[in-house]
Amino acid sequence: MTPFGALILTGGGSRRMGRDKADLDWGGARAVDRVADLARAVGAQPVMTVGTDLGLPWVPDPEPGAGPVGGLLAGVAALRALGVERALILAVDAPTLTTEDLAPLLAAEAPGAAYEDLPLPMVLMVSALPDGAEAGWPLRRLVERAGLLAVAVPAGAEARLRGANTPEERARLIQNPSSSLRGDHAG
Numbered sequence: 001m002t003p004f005g006a007l008i009l010t011g012g013g014s015r016r017m018g019r020d021k022a023d024l025d026w027g028g029a030r031a032v033d034r035v036a037d038l039a040r041a042v043g044a045q046p047v048m049t050v051g052t053d054l055g056l057p058w059v060p061d062p063e064p065g066a067g068p069v070g071g072l073l074a075g076v077a078a079l080r081a082l083g084v085e086r087a088l089i090l091a092v093d094a095p096t097l098t099t100e101d102l103a104p105l106l107a108a109e110a111p112g113a114a115y116e117d118l119p120l121p122m123v124l125m126v127s128a129l130p131d132g133a134e135a136g137w138p139l140r141r142l143v144e145r146a147g148l149l150a151v152a153v154p155a156g157a158e159a160r161l162r163g164a165n166t167p168e169e170r171a172r173l174i175q176n177p178s179s180s181l182r183g184d185h186a187g
Helices: 031-041 068-081 099-107 139-146 158-162 167-175
Strands: 005-009 047-051 058-060 086-091 112-115 118-125 149-151
Touching: 005 031, 005 068, 031 047, 031 086, 031 099, 047 068, 058 068, 068 086, 068 139, 086 099, 099 112, 099 118, 118 139, 118 158, 158 167
Parallel strands: 005 047, 005 086, 047 058, 112 149
Antiparallel strands: 086 118, 112 118
């Protein structure tokens, strides 16, 4: 398998959550730390956040508020500068993901993969970024134009993959035993 780095998108405004999703406590750890630990557990190196400084290696979002594609493009440029050719892109609001949730994406051949109807998480060959991609694009457009494989959502994984954008979604994920808050991220 081609070595890969990970980008954790943290630049959203967290308006529906009412507070910064990256700093929310999930089983004794900040969301951003849980997602970073998961990325390292599946072999990502380096692991960077994109958006704001959260105490981990990071890349600023050049156009805050313009949507996740701008941050993704900035993060991929940083990975490319480090010689990384493949990227695992994760959302900070999905801290209950498991290694099993990511396995089908990581196993996909070039140019990469995302789950059906869920643009994040995704695995993307850096060279697959479409020409002309820009900050305001919807993630789905980037996934489509990059030619990523659409993988079927594994049974029982949809809530973890969608993550938590509201306090209610967070409460449901915390209450759901399959959300894996044990700290091993293995599910």
